[in-house]
Amino acid sequence: MRVALFTETYLPHINGVVTHVKILKEGLEKLGHQVLVVTADYNTRKHYIKDGVLHCPAKQMRRFYNFGAAAPISERRLKFIRDFNPDIIHIHNEFGIGISGVMAAKILKKPLVYTLHTMYDEYIYYVAPPLFVGPMTRFSHRYIRILAKSASTLTGPSQKCAEYFKQAGVDKTVNVIPNSVELDAFKPENISEERKAAFRAKYHIADDQMIACFVGRLGREKSVDVILDNWAACITREDKIHLIVIGDGPCKEELEEQAERLGISDMVTFTGMVPHEELPPYLASCDVYITASLSDTNSISMLEGMATGLPVLQRLDPLNADQVRDGINGFVFNGAQEMAEKLRMVKQKTPEELAILKRSVIASVKRSGAEDLANYMLSVYHGLSDKEGSASVTDKIRFMRPAELMKRIKRMQVIARTRRKP
CATH class of the missing domain: 3.40.50.2000 (Glycogen Phosphorylase B;)
Known part of the structure; x- marks a missing residue:
């Protein structure tokens, strides 16, 4: 054909x-x-x-x-x-x-x-x-x-x-x-521990910090401002959870100012644009993918995170309700308190529980390859x-x-x- x-x-x-x-x-x-x-x-x-x-x-x-x-x-x-x-x-x-x-x-x-x-x-x-x-x-x-x-x-x-x-x-x-999604590029076994360690060192994130990440164009429709508001309302420094925002766009400066105004700039890192070929170690270094966007249809950035084993925390979106299944490939939250609870729940899991969840997340995108x-x-x-x-x-x-x-x-x-x- x-x-x-x-x-x-x-x-x-x-x-x-x-x-x-x-x-x-x-x-x-x-x-x-x-x-x-x-x-x-x-x-x-x-x-x-x-x-x-x-x-x-x-x-x-x-x-x-x-x-x-x-x-x-x-x-x-x-x-x-x-x-x-x-x-x-x-x-x-x-x-x-x-x-x-x-x-x-x-x-x-x-x-x-x-x-x-x-x-x-x-x-x-x-x-x-x-x-x-x-x-x-x-x-x-x-x-x-x-x-x-x-x-x-x-x-x-x-x-x-x-x-x-x-x-x-x-x-x-x-x-x-x-x-x-390009499954091979984001396979965890294809990403070295050295590259992951270099990521944490570059952005000065301590080993005891859990990392939640968002990847995408920083426009209003992506609702990163909602994540920041929720973070300021319910995440504390004692939680030892860091937010990484990967990407660029018209709202980047505005979002950085928002984080500063909310007093959470030390808990949030904006990386700016990252070339796509350099993205795998960024995702593999994180622990969870988070999104509050209600404009996405089936986010490829989210799928790339899942391909590295990241469970997704997704803001409740009824029309995308089938994409994230609680406990299988992530968790759905509705409001700041629920977002914080789900983040803490993931952080408190044992290494064995996290390994099981990671395998489950990767399995959920196994049939998402080119063929x-x-x-x-x-x-x-x-x-x-x-x-x-x-x-x-x-x-x-x-x-x-x-x-x-x-x-x-x-x-x-x-x-x-x-x-x-x-």
Whole structure:
């Protein structure tokens, strides 16, 4: 089978979508299938293919983590895709490259798979002032509806995606296919004790301190501020539990100031961005993974922590309730007191009990490798019939071009600033 995967960003950038697409590509290729990744690349002025990746000229979007925004329409791009002759077109994002995938599927009369990775309602604040969150949310729902209706089938890494589609007005079955993780890279036995010791030494964390970690982009939607508030309310220095926050983002400075204001800066370490290839010893040096985010679908960072044996402490999230099972791969908390109780419970376990829990956590992600993801997705691909997308898709997509979207956003921001003036 020949599969074209469309993603707005790809290696060397690292995020959840990039990791998902990379692992899916590797899994499909291991099973003998041919894959072409189509992605935006602001470092090139012409389309070219290298190592199975079609690089498309794009504009660098500094405001959005320096990702690239590519024009949705390109005859040259379509020629490369036509020459590849995919059996399936699979989009993983919703902007220039995603729209390009929708249009290619229509023109080439290929089945279109659409995977939703992001709960966009949680990200509206990046582009719209508070006054326009409501209109922009309705706008994004309409956008999602158009893409979903053009797809032959929908997938998402958790039940939360199905609920989001429903809220956006999409009445289609969603295939829930959990994310995968690079299991070998995060196997505890593949990470030396020297590298773990170097981690503690680098951040001056004593051996008698239990370490709880969070890994991810530091934006409001990740709710690291909730963890800090809970920490200040219920964790004491006598508990000897240290919090490591791994990652960077627009809220990093604000979170560091919050820790200082709460008087817990000596119990919290912010590492900043850590290259993905250097992450395994960071995770393996910790004792538990903690998250208060309600925006994640099936966090790959969390899965990477689990692959190293870290039990997860997850804030209660009904739509992700099946991801963390108490006593099997972690514990769910609801509020500061419960969070503290669960942390202390893990710290008080004997070495034998911790070893049993660690094995249980690792076992829970054993079927989260590249070939597993590929096989799950192949079951979806094979279930599709060769049919065209909606005949009116091209017309409906017209008003969603990135340039027009940005014009609307800027116009809203200008209006909002005007209204705020005395």
